[in-house]
Amino acid sequence: MKLATWNVNSLGVRLPRLLGWLARAQPDIVGLQETKTEDAKFPRAEIEQAGYRAVFAGQKTYNGVALLVRDGIGTPDDVVTALPGFADEQKRVLAATVAGVRVVDFYVPNGQAVDSDKYLYKLDWCRAAGALLAAEISRHPALAVIGDFNIAPEDRDVHDPDLWRGQVLCSDPERAVFREWISLGLKDSFRLFEQPPNTFSWWDYRQLAFPKNRGLRIDHILVGPALAGRCVACRIDREARKGEKPSDHAPVVAEFS
């Protein structure tokens, strides 16, 4: 089974690229973030034509998440589209059970800057998200938490750690959140394997950040105990960041036996 996450930065703009990538990479389950598409305008027909069933929770302009499930894999069940007890207009959560795997797809708030209201919102959101994860893992050992976490967990996930130190995406409270989620019994699937140094999942559109590989690793696939033992690979598909009209994020793909 292949499980993937990709912040597409607008499904409207990225749909052709997404369809091409699905055909090439053949993932079984894909979590998308930043679809920026309200549900009534979700391109369900195109996705189904490509051989995937979709569930989604979107809104106009910002945010929006979706789960794509390849035909024959299973039916998304027990769908959740919000954090319990956390009133929020922003569509950032989509959980579903597929083929015995509980998949939680997050678009964690960006936080903008550590002295901003958006950063406080990010930390509040993460507290509520952590409570959801604690409940989910107690019910589902085969839990996968995937998405754009907007957190670079360690200095080795940052092209220039000194430049980014204490900044949003790298600040100590954000990294503490990541460790708390790990401490629930999750593994960072990317770190289960030897990886090339300076492997990132996001590069700024500006200042030639991608060709210079000035990126961050902020997109993740965390796996519970029942999946960690079956995980045989995790990689970031850098190729998908190349060419015309790329997303600023690359997909992350984990494989399971």
Next chain:
DNA sequence: ATGGCTGCTTTGAGCAGA
């Protein structure tokens, strides 16, 4: 390669992303 981001919005300057 002497450049300098992209996508969205009550279409156009401003916001947001990270």
